[in-house]
Amino acid sequence: MRSLAHPEKGELQLDAVLSALADPIRRQIVGYLAASPGTHACSAFNLPVTKSTSTHHFRVLREAGLIRQDYQGTAILNSLRTEDLDAQFPGLLQAVLKPTNVAPLSPVVDVHDRD
Template structure:
């Protein structure tokens, strides 16, 4: 069974923003952006169950933020930086250059 990846012109801003709105997924995107090569799903130290991690990876893929392919026994994942930059110029850079979620913790609790 083929893994679904939306085409560039199918990427929707509301899907991308919703995917980026969760701290675990935002952390994954930050890690992928900081890496100069694709990563395997298991190479990121996520503090969630395997089932929850699988869910987050699927949301990222189906929103168009990441692309997956099989590499041996593992799934290799990369950030779709070019597609995102073409479809939504400046969005990914703005998100990646924003303050990390942990720096906002106390301010967010006051809201």
């Protein structure tokens, strides 16, 4: 079973978190995870970039500690590390994800991946 490295809750860096959130595509990912709790495969996000770019953005989010990624077969289950983030940076996620701030880029259609 493959697995991916994640920073511990106590290791989260504000620098990395803010840099990760500064990109609109990554904010779209985080916004979707926040709006649709649970786990979602990378392919469910309808991002306006290629697969390899998508991989890059998910990795940035994981390495910053914003999301957790667990393999399930060939897919990856992505989830938001809400509790860890709220513990380390209280209020930050809520502030960034306020509805008015979430860019509704693509409406994320055709999702069929609930766990």
